[in-house]
Amino acid sequence: MIPIAKPYLTQDEAQATYDTILTGWITQGPKVQEFEEKFAAYTGAKYAIALSNCTTALHLSMIVSGIGPGDEVICPSMSYIATANAIRYVGAKPVFAEVDPCTYNIDLADVEKKITPKTKAILVVHQIGMPADINAFKKLCNTHNLKLIEDAACAVGSSYKGEKIGTHSDLVCFSFHPRKVMSTGDGGMITTSKEEYYTRLKLLRQHGMSVNDRTRHLSSKVVFEDHVELGYNYRLTDIQAAVGIKQLEKLDWIIAERRKIALRYHQAFQQIDCIRLPVEQEGYFSNYQSYSVYLKENCPISRNELMQKLLDAGVSTRRGIMTTHRETAYAEYSKGIKLPVSEDASDRSIIIPLYVPMPEEEISEVINKIKEILGR
Numbered sequence: 151m152i153p154i155a156k157p158y159l160t161q162d163e164a165q166a167t168y169d170t171i172l173t174g175w176i177t178q179g180p181k182v183q184e185f186e187e188k189f190a191a192y193t194g195a196k197y198a199i200a201l202s203n204c205t206t207a208l209h210l211s212m213i214v215s216g217i218g219p220g221d222e223v224i225c226p227s228m229s230y231i232a233t234a235n236a237i238r239y240v241g242a243k244p245v246f247a248e249v250d251p252c253t254y255n256i257d258l259a260d261v262e263k264k265i266t267p268k269t270k271a272i273l274v275v276h277q278i279g280m281p282a283d284i285n286a287f288k289k290l291c292n293t294h295n296l297k298l299i300e301d302a303a304c305a306v307g308s309s310y311k312g313e314k315i316g317t318h319s320d321l322v323c324f325s326f327h328p329r330k331v332m333s334t335g336d337g338g339m340i341t342t343s344k345e346e347y348y349t350r351l352k353l354l355r356q357h358g359m360s361v362n363d364r365t366r367h368l369s370s371k372v373v374f375e376d377h378v379e380l381g382y383n384y385r386l387t388d389i390q391a392a393v394g395i396k397q398l399e400k401l402d403w404i405i406a407e408r409r410k411i412a413l414r415y416h417q418a419f420q421q422i423d424c425i426r427l428p429v430e431q432e433g434y435f436s437n438y439q440s441y442s443v444y445l446k447e448n449c450p451i452s453r454n455e456l457m458q459k460l461l462d463a464g465v466s467t468r469r470g471i472m473t474t475h476r477e478t479a480y481a482e483y484s485k486g487i488k489l490p491v492s493e494d495a496s497d498r499s500i501i502i503p504l505y506v507p508m509p510e511e512e513i514s515e516v517i518n519k520i521k522e523i524l525g526r
């Protein structure tokens with residue numbers, strides 16, 4: 151079976167975890183600090199704060215942005231459910247906007263229509279690694295005095311107008327889940343240039359503890375910590391950070407390899423008129439976290455049939471990005487909501503295998519099977 155994805159992990163990561171375990175310091179400590187410094191340097195951000203995953207990164211971003219009950223946050227419905235969940239964790243209401251049918255990124259015009267006096271922030275997702283038009287959203291947020299938060303779960307290493315995702319706004323959240331371009335098992339990171347956010351995020355991720363364990367460990371004087379506000383246990387472990395450091399060293403290579411495979415798919419499928427391929431506009435650089443194909447009206451086969459036929463032929467696929475408003479857990483948020491573009495994009499698209507290193511035979515197999523089933 152050709153898998154949909156596989157993290158690129160080698161002896162390097164295994165050795166790094168082994169070495170870290172033997173140091174005797176295994177949760178948030180020196181390795182987390184090193185990972186944060188290297189991640190900040192990689193993205194160009196001033197600060198990076200490591201967290202247990204991107205969902206917790208989004209949750210803390212909501213808290214430091216001062217979002218709470220009675221507030222509305224505009225986000226896409228067409229995203230993994232964690233995006234909207236983070237808004238609900240703080241008691242605020244997710245207000246769903248449409249996406250662009252080509253890039254799957256949140257639609258600026260629809261966002262603008264959905265701004266109300268209760269709107270506090272816009273949560274922009276760089277969907278499956280394709281950067282959103284972040285400058286346009288910054289401008290909109292400035293005009294309406296709204297906070298901007300970026301869900302860059304899938305977008306590590308992607309760039310917008312020549313700058314890596316991670317520097318364009320005050321809160322950018324990344325994921326290192328195994329389905330992402332680099333992984334630490336689970337894991338997350340926030341980049342920011344705001345010292346005030348940096349300081350508070352460090353407190354919030356570890357129970358609001360005023361003097362952290364490492365500082366106490368290294369102290370020559372007896373010190374006692376205070377817990378200055380309600381915090382959380384959202385730490386990344388040093389074992390995971392050791393993996394992250396090794397992954398970061400390979401990230402540009404991984405992305406270059408992913409882009410080569412994406413190019414192969416583009417070239418192989420561009421003549422097929424019943425499908426639409428991902429679009430990377432001028433100034434946008436995707437890490438191709440996923441390669442999504444949209445089945446047009448004239449496609450001879452339904453999306454689900456195509457997925458089944460490919461599975462029968464030994465090729466894994468996944469449905470297109472989900473819509474949150476149609477999930478059972480969102481029943482009370484979906485009343486009267488109309489998102490035809492998002493529903494269509496979600497229902498008519500599939501994600502096809504892309505991982506590194508993907509053997510040439512597998513790339514050809516995916517291409518040939520899709521062409522064969524589509525009769526091209």
Ligand SMILES: C[C@H]1O[C@H](OP(=O)(O)OP(=O)(O)OC[C@H]2O[C@@H](n3cnc4c(=O)[nH]c(N)nc43)[C@H](O)[C@@H]2O)[C@@H](O)[C@@H](O)[C@@H]1N
Binds near residue numbers: 154155157328468501
């Ligand atoms: C971006 C989203 O991607 C994922 O959805 P998905 O439907 O595209 O992928 P999944 O069904 O989770 O499959 C992930 C694939 O990634 C590979 N993989 C390799 N290791 C793992 C692992 O530890 N956990 C998971 N879930 N997957 C792993 C396998 O090939 C596996 O089939 C979800 O897991 C979401 O959690 C995620 N936000």
Ligand SMILES: O=C(O)CCC(=O)C(=O)O
Binds near residue numbers: 203325326327337338
């Ligand atoms: O929890 C998941 O499966 C995916 C969400 C994610 O990528 C994260 O929280 O880091």
